Amino acid sequence: MATIKINIKNMVCDRCKRVVAEELENLGYTVLQVGLGEAELSTTNATVDLERVREVLEVNGFELLDDRKTQLIEKVKLAIIELVHRAGEQDSHINTSSYIADKVGLDYNYVSTLFSSSEGITIEKYLILQRIERAKELLVYDELNLKEIAFQLGYSSVAHLSSQFKKVTGLTPSHFKQIKDDRRKTLDKVQDQ
Structure with missing residues (x-):
């Protein structure tokens, strides 16, 4: 038995992981683990039909990363x-650059430069866009007031959140809360503003 790890773009939630696992199993692979952005497979031969996997993933809105x-x-x-999604559970004063460097296992300056040149946006701007998208989600749910949302997302104040939200x-x-129709984007489309 061979173990093969594949990387997948646009996997941002538990439902995504479920869909990927089901599709890979339908292709006949034994799925050992599926995490955000990756899947680990067990196969009897040492290869995976990447073109078939790519096609199935693309039909479901994912992309195989090579x-x-x-x-x-x-x-x-x-x-x-x-x-962003765990901000309310953690220390709100977490150092973003250290967190990212730890998660990817590389120097933050290198990662930041690579991210900016590849995506045309800084990591900081991408983080802001993600935080605002999460704020939209929480506003639509209508379970928390603005002060609680600001705290949960790690903003220093409601004014700071409001300022970034308006920008x-x-x-x-x-105003967003009043019109909340069709203002949200899927997480993989946040950058395309």
Whole structure:
């Protein structure tokens, strides 16, 4: 038995992991583990039909990542998404650059330069976009007030959240909450503004 790890773009939630696992099993592979951005397979021969895997993934909105640079960029994005979604559970004063460097196992300056040149956006800007998208989600849920949302996302104040929210969306959080129709994007499309 051979163990093979594949990297996959656009996997940002538990539902994504479930879909990928099901599709890989339908192709006849034994799925050992599926995490955000990757899957580990066991196969009787030493190879995986990557073209078949690629086709199945693309039909479901995912992309097979082949080169190391693309895989690294995807790891950074997943680390940022994880950081934003777990912000309320962790110390809100976590050092983003240290967190990302630890998650990807490389020097932050190198990762930051590579990310900017590849994506045309800084890691900081990508983080802001993700935080604002999470704020939109929390506003739509209507379970937390703005102060609680600001705290959960690690903002120093409601004013800071409101300022960034307006810069990104053109709306105040309260105005967004009033119109909340069709203003949200899927996490993999956040950069395409």
